[in-house]
Amino acid sequence: MSNTQPHTSSLTSAAQDTLAPYGWDTAWEAEFAPYAAQGLLPGRVVRVDRGQCDLVTPRGVMRGDTEFVTPRDPMRVVCTGDWVAVDPDGDPQFVRTLLPRRTAIVRSTSSKRSEGQVLATNIDHIVICVSLAVELDLGRIERFLALAWESGAQPLVALTKADLVPDVTGLSYLVQDVETTAPGVQVIPVSSATGEGVEVLTAIVSGGTSVLLGVSGAGKSTLANALLGEDVMDVQATRDVDGKGRHTTTTRNLLVMPGGGVLIDTPGLRGVGLWDAEAGVHQVFSEIEDLAAQCRFHDCAHEAEPGCAVLGAIEDGTLPERRLDSYRKLIRENQRIVAKTDARLRAEIRRDWKLKGAQGRAAMEAKRGRVR
Structure with missing residues (x-):
């Protein structure tokens, strides 16, 4: 065996040690076995930017080139959350293939070609962030929920900025309104300022991969910082006039949470078009x-x-x-x-x-x- 092909058992051990916090399990290991035999390394994509991606592998974080697997089908473009096979000794280090996705959030684009856009893959929980600083838009919540259910993951609704609701009774009514709109979905009022609901939400998302979805100004980055236990994501104030925010997050970032599980923060979505949902x-x-x-x-x-x-x-x-x-x-x-x-x-x-x-x-x- 050449030096470029690590022994399978040592690769498996290294993969478990390095990738387990990112969601690597025995099922992924079995899926990857044919590529391990070729001397390729498993990796999870933690960020994508203009044809390149950052991914974590048994050898640490690598910068991978996605040109080799960039298809004409936009549904197969490398995305944050993907598990891939990467050539560790290439120059550049090419991502050779995508492993089959377990789940994927897909929305329609504004393109006249009617294309779908994959927002995140291999997720277990979708946290739909809804700000209580502005009037509830129940129709928008239903739209996000349709997108979430179609992905194959379990949605839940986080009513952010709960500290801005002046009384407990008013908050209770808002929660009931959303629960009626979201049958079968847990609704959790949270406040990153006071810590209300953060512990409950953390316990839910500590297993598997979770993604935060919502419009700009919904408090996703602030909530991400609360779940991660540190200020990792930049935060900007929302406008007082309408409660809208600017796009603090510009890329989809996958981060390991201290209590277990991984979190993907996404840019605010202006449009939530359905795609075969x-x-x-x-x-x-x-x-x-x-x-x-x-x-x-x-x-x-x-x-x-x-x-x-x-x-x-x-x-x-x-x-x-x-x-x-x-x-x-x-x-x-x-x-x-x-x-x-x-x-x-x-x-x-x-x-x-x-x-x-x-x-x-x-x-x-x-x-x-x-x-x-």
Whole structure:
């Protein structure tokens, strides 16, 4: 065996010692075995910047060149959180391949080519940061949750800046509003200033990989510092006029937490476009899905059909009409983005539009006939 190919057992030992804090486990070790036989090193990407990445390997932190694996498919671009195989003796040190991703957060871009953008990979928990310094935007929270559920990771909502809510009763109502919006998701009020909720959140994210998501000014970097126990991330004040912040974080950084687990802090997201997130939308609105199963007609559109359990729930007050409006909006948006890349779905949507148009014209003709 050449000197460039370390012995498998010594590599495994070194990988466990160095990479275990970053999430390396026996499953990753088995996945990597074919590459270890080729003399490549495992590494986890902790930061990506313009075609290069910082990654931690059994030999320490390396600077890797991603040119070798940069595909035309934007969904396969090297991303923070990825596990990769790297050539340790190359010049430069090329990332040779990506290991299969367990989970991935994907949003649609503003590109006219309808591309998806991967924000972070191989995550276990997605902490959606929502500032209590401004009025709650429940629709935005639902959008983030759809993105999170679709990734395959477990979302939770951190209501940041809880110390700015003047009374306990008011805070309790805000938590209840978000819990109604986020069925099956833990909602935790936190304050980096007072420490409220930080210990609870730390205990949750101490196992596995967690990522902080939210808009600028949501307090992600401040919360990251609280979870990390030191001022690692730069923090800027939000504007008093509207509570919005500037992009303190400009890259996605993966950092080891002192109590275990790793944390990825991300730049604030201006747009949260869905990308083929039908399952995520259904999960966010699970109560509507449950009600729909009780409708008289299996293809009920929940508009005016007799025996519609969804409309019945709105009438008796058990389902807020805002929830149904938001559900419809996200379903339509997701259908549009999928249709851009799915010819069959485009045809189905077109047929549906034509059918509804014909039904509408027939209804108008019938109405005119009655008027005459």
